[in-house]
Amino acid sequence: MKSDIRVPDEVNPVERIIEIKNQEIAEIVEHYEKKKSPYKKWTQQNNDEEAQEARFWLMKKSPIAYCVMDFLASNMDRYNAVICSYRVMQEKFGYSRAAFSEAIKLLREHNYIDVKKTGTSNVYMINKQLYWNSWGTNYAYAEFGANIIISASEQDRATQEQIKLEIQKRQEVVVKKKTKKK
Numbered sequence: 001m002k003s004d005i006r007v008p009d010e011v012n013p014v015e016r017i018i019e020i021k022n023q024e025i026a027e028i029v030e031h032y033e034k035k036k037s038p039y040k041k042w043t044q045q046n047n048d049e050e051a052q053e054a055r056f057w058l059m060k061k062s063p064i065a066y067c068v069m070d071f072l073a074s075n076m077d078r079y080n081a082v083i084c085s086y087r088v089m090q091e092k093f094g095y096s097r098a099a100f101s102e103a104i105k106l107l108r109e110h111n112y113i114d115v116k117k118t119g120t121s122n123v124y125m126i127n128k129q130l131y132w133n134s135w136g137t138n139y140a141y142a143e144f145g146a147n148i149i150i151s152a153s154e155q156d157r158a159t160q161e162q163i164k165l166e167i168q169k170r171q172e173v174v175v176k177k178k179t180k181k182k
Helices: 013-035 049-061 063-075 086-093 097-109 136-141 157-181
Strands: 081-084 113-118 121-126 147-149
Touching: 049 063, 049 097, 063 081, 063 086, 063 097, 063 121, 086 097, 097 113
Parallel strands: 081 147
Antiparallel strands: 081 121, 113 121
């Protein structure tokens, strides 16, 4: 005959099963968190010998073109495309429009990028044999979609003033937060 009296150290089997399952869940969550990459923005780079040689050749031939290539690859969307004006690159790197024109020409001639027009803007499509920014399932669609990078200096005067005000407000908030912490 079984007694209804429980010994204090005795654990109910159902409670023990729940405890074990909670431990298993905690271990799975911990494993997932350790495995999760801290990097939110990434680009895959083909490291086969031919792709490496192409990058090394470009570095030696034209450092400006290599900078442009790296900038475009770093800012492309999941389909290897980005819309960006020469003005943005001029402000970023400090080279002349002519220097960027030559760099883009070199990149096109050697199939690092393809350039399409949309109105007065250029859509730069990065060679998917060199860089890729998505899972392999999007590989066939490398010519669709784009991240668009604009420069404040390319906008009309009213938009430029609005951007300046927004930047000033953000700087004021940062300064206020810093003074509150002290």
